[in-house]
Amino acid sequence: MVNRRANRLRMVWAAVWVALLGCTPIADAADGHRVGFSSVIASGVPVSGMLASGGITDNSVSFPSWDKIFRALTLRDYNTRIVVIGATLLGAAAGVIGTFAYLRKRAMLGDALSHATLPGIAIAFMVVGHKNLGWLLFGAAVSGTLGVLAVIGMRRVSRIREDAAIGIVLSVFFGIGMVLFSIIQQMNTGGESGLQSFIYGKAAAMLHRDAMLIGGTAFAVIACCAVMFKEFRLVCFDQTFASSMGRPVFWIDVLMMGLVVLTTVTGLQAVGLIMIVALLIIPAAAARFWTDSLLLMTVIAGGIGAFSGWMGSVLSALLPRLPTGAIIVISTGVVFAFSMIFSPHRGVLAGVYRRWSLSHRVAHQNLLRALAECEEDLAAEVAIPIADVHAKRFWSRRHLDRLIARGSRLGLVSQIGPNTLKLTETGRRESRRILRNHRLWELYLIRYADIAPSHVDRDADEIEHVLAGDVVEELERELEQESTIPPSPHKADESRSKGVPA
């Protein structure tokens, strides 16, 4: 009984994950057979043990038990711990160096770079004859750098644009790599199957010393960024100024791109070359939503990258058949989407709220001004027939009713009969202030911008709601106005010479 419930829970958990991953792992699971590398995990978790749980067939993703999840999350197994720490550090390093690449507008160069590593990996494997991580990464670094140089070179010698150059280099290098990979498979030397993890990423394929290498590199990259922070900031913001000051912009760029190469290459095995560029761009882009300070942005991007690396490697340890790269990228994507929507200053919701609150303010200020004009017409502080207000504006009756309801909630107007309303004391003060701003702006437009009095009402309408106190003071000085409400300039024919005291 208990067992069945646990099983059902596991199925729910599975459904959540499949939904989250958009079913990607299933499609990729066919590769799972060839990626026999998981047996090297050496985490004491035999693959067959994982498959045994639940009624899930051999060819799909298998889901671990609660115990295993708990052990992975708390880093109980030594090897899981090494892998998770390595991937987390890698994510942090990618986030940090990615921030500078992003601000230098070089992030997509990282994509050309990562795809261009593939031929190097293949050639290194052919030459060395077995999977030696050091040599593979060396090959990756060499051909990746060649790819970057190809992009830069194409831009130098021809008029081709950077995006096109990146697209060309990316696809051609990747194509060469795929051809070499198929040759390797035909050679059938054995042991080549693990090479796939460089394309799709597989954190669990890391050996102890691989993880140490990745962790060490990541640490070095972060340290380098910390030391070069000032120079990187200068070059990213204003390279012309930097070189006018005698900073060797070219070499600073080389160092920056070198760190990107280092991060990309060491991260290949965990994230895969297709998706590692996301780890460079997305944390930086997400972090930008939360801060206006470069230092904080770097730290936040590093944090997001670290979180994603941790998430990806833990899941990879639990579910060896899931492509780690995809999980890491999805984690960053979720963080990015959250940031874009909910960021308090630059977020989408914040923008919607700002527009919404401005339009509300405009609407109720318009009501108050209409009321002030009615009082002016009646030349008395008396109850105003709603019909009069209606005549001032093209409002529907329903809209007007809503405005009045909100005005009375705010204590600015009070409806004293079915068809009459009155300004409260606060409402009157506010309404006169608004009317006065409107008139001042109208006068200013007529006098200084040569706008015809008949057109001025509409123009002033847009502006009066956003006039700040100091601008109003300046207007007063320009127009030499006392603190009265000037008469309406476009109603001059109605001979209303006396101003209403404010």
Added chain:
Amino acid sequence: MSGRFAGSKIEARNDDHDAESPLSIHDMTVAYHRKPVLWDIDFTATGGRLIGVVGPNGAGKSTLIKACLDLVPRASGSVRFYGKSYRQQRGIVGYVPQRESVDWDFPASALDVVTMGRYGRIPWCLPPRKRDKYAALECLDQVGMADYAHRQISKLSGGQQQRVFLARALAQDAQIYFMDEPFAGVDAATEAAIVVLLRALSAKNRTVLVVHHDLQTVPDYFDDVVLLNMRIVAAGPTEKVFTAENLHKTYGGRLTLLDKAAQAVAGAGAR
């Protein structure tokens, strides 16, 4: 002639230059993609003067500044600051690039940007010190922007951004300043602030070279003027040089022959 544009440089001997002058340019020609944009520029600045550089669009005003600061390669000729090359005199030269040359959405405050002017004095790999911050704040105050020190630069108006750039140049504490269109698209308050600043620099015997667009204000703002249209049409004290005749030579009638020759050189070099 073709050898010059193919990249071989003819450096002038030092005695072509006046060692007393803050800026002397000798026989400088500059080409972009082999197309010459400045021809045979000879110019010697007098110290402590405000110098306006005016000329039509595409006359090579910005290029003149960039070539002086080694930001674009010179096809020929040489530039000296107090008789020494730019490389030796970097510390005494300040630069205000065009405002549009950077992305103002960069995550930095006004103070961060102005502090960059001090980077030349901070050793590599070390963060700015307290006194650099205070120096930067003082420069911000000089351009009337002290209240905005901690505001993100994209939230500043165009004029305020321009003042931040000027403050950054002030933080360089240079002897000679190059300013690329500091008056472009600024409000009246900023224009006035910049003029006050230029006068203050001139009073401290600093030399300032300003690329300028508004001909009307030239006589008010500048002691000297350089009329430029691919070559120097006239240069010298404003009251002597800034004449209708010279302006007509600078602006009136495209220099069709010079332009055609430039196109031909570019065409000959094209693949």
